[in-house]
Amino acid sequence: MKAAVVFQRGERPKYITDYPTPVATGQDEITLSVKAAAIKNLDKSRASGQHYSTQGRPAQATIPGGDGVGLLPDGSRVYALGITGMLAEKAVVNKSRTIPLPADIDNITAAALPNAVAGSAMALRFSAQMEAGAIILINGATGFTGSIAVQIAKYYGAGRVIVTGRNKQSLEMLTAIGADEYIVIGDDEAFSARLKEIHQHSPIDIVLDYLWGNTAVLILEALKGTGHFTHKTRFVSIGSMTGETIELSSQILRSVNLQLSGSGLGSWTKEEVNQLLTHIIPEMFELAAAKRLQVNTTCITLENIEQAWDTEIASGQRLVVTI
Incomplete structure (x- = not known):
């Protein structure tokens, strides 16, 4: 053959x-x-x-x-x-x-x-336990899976979706399919400042991270608390396009109500995979067939x-x- x-x-x-x-x-x-x-x-x-x-x-x-x-x-x-x-x-x-x-x-x-459905819906539904109205940050959203993640997050009822990436034109295209705001990766200081501003005024509920590396560190640092009660944020690592390892300060873990987890092969339960095959993917096939998913x-x-x-x-x- x-x-x-x-x-x-x-x-x-x-x-x-x-x-x-x-x-x-x-x-x-x-x-x-x-x-x-x-x-x-x-x-x-x-x-x-x-x-x-x-x-x-x-x-x-x-x-x-x-x-x-x-x-x-x-x-x-x-x-x-x-x-x-x-x-x-x-x-x-x-x-x-x-x-x-x-x-x-x-x-x-x-x-x-x-x-792409597995690389986004599984994180939203199971690792992050997403609820309607959630504020979601998708780090590294300009790839194919990121574009699907934006659409699925909105379909699941996200209140606001913020996306990051290096290509401004690609980020602007994501606003046409559901993203509410984008942050360009490149200037670490500006990137961090905007993240802190967003988190202060409308706390981020969920981070879907496809990059890891430096931007993951910047996001985690932006979430860092100052000794007061903090908003719970669920950070889900899905990919590592910009690095397999990071240096994580223990102060971040102690200062913020943070759930740090991953979503990928080996992290899902048998029941979750069964739901992926019997419900989640079939539902997304129907959406795509109806031209409701780009x-x-x-x-x-x-x-x-x-x-x-x-x-x-x-x-x-x-x-x-x-x-």
Whole structure:
């Protein structure tokens, strides 16, 4: 079968036309004819061996892509999580981890959306326990997941959404889909001053952080108290685009009512993942099908995977491979 294959960690995937077709062997396994699969940072991190979920696993030839859209043997069209890689004509999936697709959603949109939903809705609903009217700061919102997070936060009833990022034009575009205010990253002093001003006048309830690194430190410092009663803020780490580690003063933890947590693979419970698959993603598919959720994509075909793997995609878009 045709497939994109990473033969050595750190290398780009190669387009192969005669790779062995995977075979479903388990009772809950079934073969999917893949039609579209998105390329996420998670897929690239796993392919390089840098993601924590790959630690301790032997290096071997692999097909990237953890999820995708395709047809089951009975012809039904589904989104599915893969047992084998999705950047191929065929993949083995769990029957219990498939989601039927609405008739009005196209394969490309359906492939692009779920990872961003998991990277935003799960944090809002479970880690942050979001309530209607919440003031939400999304740090590093100009990527695809950030744009989905803005829309989902508003759909869930956020009272105000503040976004941060380096690209002013991209930040302005986020105001068209629900963001109420943006703060440009670049001048640390101005960034901190505006955060403190916002938090003083309308305390921030939830921080969704996709960057970590320096801006996470600045946000936490802006939340720091002075010995008086403080507003509870739930800071949720989702990504680390600008650094894996920070230096955190214990004074911040002692001076403010702060809940610091993460949202990602391994942090979710089985019940939360079940809700993601049975309720949250299906609901977002319906919103996208009704054009109530803006999903921007760039598409390539499988045979162009090697050239496109490291290509920089326009801000706020997801790269989707059609097969």
